[in-house]
Amino acid sequence: MFGDTPISHPPKHGFPKSVRLLRSSDFRKVYDNGTRHTCxxxxxFCVPGGPGIHIGFTTPRALGKAVVRNRIRRRVREAVRLELGELSAAWSIVFNPRRKTLECTLPELQAEVKRLFIRCSKNSPKPPENALPSSCEATSS
Incomplete structure (x- = not known):
């Protein structure tokens, strides 16, 4: 659904391209079909399912000039990167930061991201009982 290469769990440290939402059509799908969580x-905006975890960031121009928006985006991206291990299922999430992001500390921001990821993990759809794990392939005899 999103991206070309599925990844079940991203590396603990790093934010590879395979985890990022990059196309505007992918962002639109998350905005249109996602559940909104605020802090x-x-x-x-969170949408369950798809091949792996995908994260996107949007920073509106109303937050300030490019330097300010980039600083906000870097702070949120770092908090997300540090907490990616908390997200236990395949989700596509778009973060829309607010101006208060500049006033908070990184641990405060991480705590909010962690809270969101835990909430998403609890609301993960359960696979059907007769479904095969993704690592297994059906073989015909």
């Missing part, structure tokens, strides 16, 4: 530092 003082960001709004997040």
């Amino acid at each position: 003082p530092f960001f709004a997040a």
